[in-house]
Amino acid sequence: MDLSISQFEFGQRPGVTIPTPEFLEKLTEAGIRKMVSDHYDLLSRSEVKHLFPRIDEALDKAKQRSSDFFIQICGGHPYFNENRGKPVLVRRHAPFAITPEARMVWLNCYQQVLSTLDIPEELIQSFWNYLNVFSSWMVNTNEE
DSSP states (O other), rough: OOOOOOOOOTOOOOOOOOOOOOHHHHHHHHHHHHHHHEEEEHHHTTTTTGGGGOOOHHHHHHHHHHHHHHHHTTTTTHHHHHOSOOHHHHHHHHHHHOOEEEHHHHHHHHHHHHHHHOOOHHHHHHHHHHHHHHHHHHHHSOOO
């Protein structure tokens, strides 16, 4: 399994490949929600913790929205669309200064979480490949 982080050119929007629906089938909705929760828990202790809610209720809502998005993107129920509307994530993240370094931290936390999953590596790789490219779309600030 290759969970290496690809470089990108600031401002570029490379094509993304949606994860295989088998990722959701094997991990289940509950598994995706736990994965996202574990990821946010790591982020809340990281050097980019300022980008994430500090109040438990707000953090729980962020976990819910992110889980809903990933369930939907993996072919599951469209919770995100039902609860938040169309996922215009670049616009939703615009108020936050997301640097290339913040992207690295975000992905490093996912590397840790994904490495603990007990599902076939090719399914984890499919999800990682999506995250790796998708995350470059969220970078909106080129410098600290």
